[in-house]
Amino acid sequence: MIADIYNYLDGNAAAGELSKIFVMDVTAAEGxxxxxxxxxxxxxxxxxxxxxxxxxRCAVCQNILLRLVNAGxxxxxxxxxxxxxxxxxxxxxxxxxxx
Amino acid sequence: MWRVGTVVALHNETATARTIxxxxxxxxxxxxxxxxxxxxxxPDGYSAVRSYSLxxxxxxxxxxxxxxxxxxxxxxxPYLTQEVVVDDRLEVRGPIGGWFVWRTQQTxxxxxxxxxxxxxxxxAMIRSRASTGGTAPFxxxxxxxxxxxxxxxxxxxxLSDHKHxxxxxxxxxxxxxxxxxxxxxxxxxxxxxxxxxxxxxxxxSYVCGPTSFVxxxxxxxxxxxxxxxxxxxxxxxxxxxxx
Numbered sequence: 001m002i003a004d005i006y007n008y009l010d011g012n013a014a015a016g017e018l019s020k021i022f023v024m025d026v027t028a029a030e031g032x033x034x035x036x037x038x039x040x041x042x043x044x045x046x047x048x049x050x051x052x053x054x055x056x057r058c059a060v061c062q063n064i065l066l067r068l069v070n071a072g073x074x075x076x077x078x079x080x081x082x083x084x085x086x087x088x089x090x091x092x093x094x095x096x097x098x099x
Numbered sequence: 100m101w102r103v104g105t106v107v108a109l110h111n112e113t114a115t116a117r118t119i120x121x122x123x124x125x126x127x128x129x130x131x132x133x134x135x136x137x138x139x140x141x142p143d144g145y146s147a148v149r150s151y152s153l154x155x156x157x158x159x160x161x162x163x164x165x166x167x168x169x170x171x172x173x174x175x176x177p178y179l180t181q182e183v184v185v186d187d188r189l190e191v192r193g194p195i196g197g198w199f200v201w202r203t204q205q206t207x208x209x210x211x212x213x214x215x216x217x218x219x220x221x222x223a224m225i226r227s228r229a230s231t232g233g234t235a236p237f238x239x240x241x242x243x244x245x246x247x248x249x250x251x252x253x254x255x256x257x258l259s260d261h262k263h264x265x266x267x268x269x270x271x272x273x274x275x276x277x278x279x280x281x282x283x284x285x286x287x288x289x290x291x292x293x294x295x296x297x298x299x300x301x302x303x304s305y306v307c308g309p310t311s312f313v314x315x316x317x318x319x320x321x322x323x324x325x326x327x328x329x330x331x332x333x334x335x336x337x338x339x340x341x342x
Contacts, residue, residue, distance in 0.1 A: 008310065009334045015195040016136040016150060028197035043198030043331075 011045035014054050017068060021075060029087040034080065035063035042066075042085070101138060102126065104191040106183055107162070112250040115169045116216065117180040118154060123191055126161035129153055131227035132200035132220045132305065132333075135165065135193035139175055149175045152219040152307070152333070153194065156226035163191070166250055168216040199305065199333045203227060207303055208236040208296045212286075212316045214308020215243060218250050220333060221307055225265055229258055237265040238302075240294045242286050242312065245274040268294040286312075291319040298324035303331070310334040 015027045027043040038060040045056040045065055053069030058081070065081040079085075104121035111117050133153055140146040155164035169180040183189070201209065201224040211221040218241055228237060243249050249269070259267040270290055271283045281290070296302040304325060306316045313334045320330055 010199075010332055012134075012196050012199050012333055013150060013335075015134070015197075016148070016192060019192070019195060025195075025197035041198050043196070 007050065008046040008048050008057075011041070011043040011047050011056055013047050013049065014042075014056060014066075014068070017054055021068075021077065024087050024089070026085065026087070029085045031065065031085045032083045033058040033061060033063055033065060034083045036061035101190045101192050104163070104189050106185050106187045106189065109183065109185060112166055113248055115180065116166055116250060117169075118164055118166045119179060119183060119189075120155075120162055120164045121189060121191065122160075122162055124161070126163065127194070129157055129163070129194035130197075130200045130202060131156060131223040133194035133196050133223075134220065135163065135191050135195060137165070137175070137179070138190040138192070139178060140190070147175050148192075150195070152223070154219045154222050154226075156223060156230045158230070166216065166219050166222075199307070199331050201227065201303075201305065203231045203233055205303065206235050208300045209238070210295050210302045210304040210320070211237065211239040212295070212304065212306045212308075212320075213239065213241045214312030214316070215248065216250065217306075217308030217312070217333070217335070219307075221305060222251055222255075224305065225255075225258060228265075229261075234263045236296070238268070238294070238296055239265055240268045240270060240286070240290070242270040242272060242308070244272050246271070246276055270294075286316055286319065288319055288322065291316070291323055295320065295323070298326075301326075301329065303329050305331050305333075307333040308335070 012027050018026045029042050030039060031042050032039045038058055044059050046059055048055045055064060056066040058065055063081055067078040069076040102123050104123040106119055107122045108120035109117060134150050135153060136148050136150050138146055138148045151165040153163055154166045167176050167179045169176045213221050255267055258265050270286055272285055273283050275283050304320055306313050313332045317330050317332055321327055
């Protein structure tokens with residue numbers, strides 16, 4: 001399906017780009033692939049950066065999980081390849097968790 | 100958020116790799132294994148960003164180290180390894196990444212596997228363990244082209260001679276020292292079986308190197324019975340200056 005299987009990085013490598021948008025570290029978050037249902041850390045996704053933006057694919061089924069494109073003063077973010085992202089918020093859990 | 104880092108020391112690790120020590124004002128601290136983005140801007144305004152793993156253990160002084168390998172066709176690495184001088188300023192964003200990290204609270208056996216300059220974030224883990232007097236069992240399998248390509252050689256030697264030491268295995272891919280027991284070759288199943296923790300100890304493994312190396316090492320670890328959930332990887336690709 002993909003000609004060069006060694007042209008990707010780990011989802012870890014998107015941490016800098018994602019830190020421009022999200023306050024929390026998304027790469028350590030757990031996400032579910034909307035196509036195959038695999039549940040993995042975003043850091044484990046396959047990341048393709050040799051394109052106008054960043055594309056992250058599911059390490060199991062290669063479905064596109066995330067697309068991020070910088071265009072001038074805008075950033076486009078497509079997350080429809082994931083059904084959810086679960087972020088750990090230890091510093092917030094006391095105040096926000098249900099009693 | 101970009102911060103300004105001032106170059107306070109430079110040290111050549113090999114003929115092509117250099118460690119840059121930066122003092123970063125208001126550095127928030129980091130965890131071993133994290134990386135930083137470095138932005139360099141030319142006089143004409145053109146700028147380029149590259150990611151580099153932090154080599155230094157967390158410290159209260161706000162000093163961070165990166166080790167940069169010069170890539171022949173690199174855009175940024177020739178500048179960082181040949182032109183930067185003390186007192187130069189670089190823009191730094193980070194620390195970045197919360198997955199490929201080792202925290203001092205971890206007590207389980209740790210297997211580190213480095214391919215070439217993939218040693219850098221693993222060295223931060225080894226230094227972090229040493230600087231906090233940690234006793235978590237650490238093993239390092241370090242694959243390099245040849246003896247002259249080893250980063251941090253003396254420090255690794257000292258740390259592996261020490262009590263509660265890190266057990267260290269070198270694997271050479273192109274040329275080995277005289278009388279080295281294993282002929283130069285890529286890592287294989289026999290080496291992984293001999294030089295890594297048995298899977299029944301349930302080690303956490305950190306593998307860093309070029310994508311093809313990481314692919315192969317992670318596959319061999321998994322074939323030896325290690326759960327993929329316990330294998331964390333950081334690849335750097337054939338293009339760009341990432342390391």
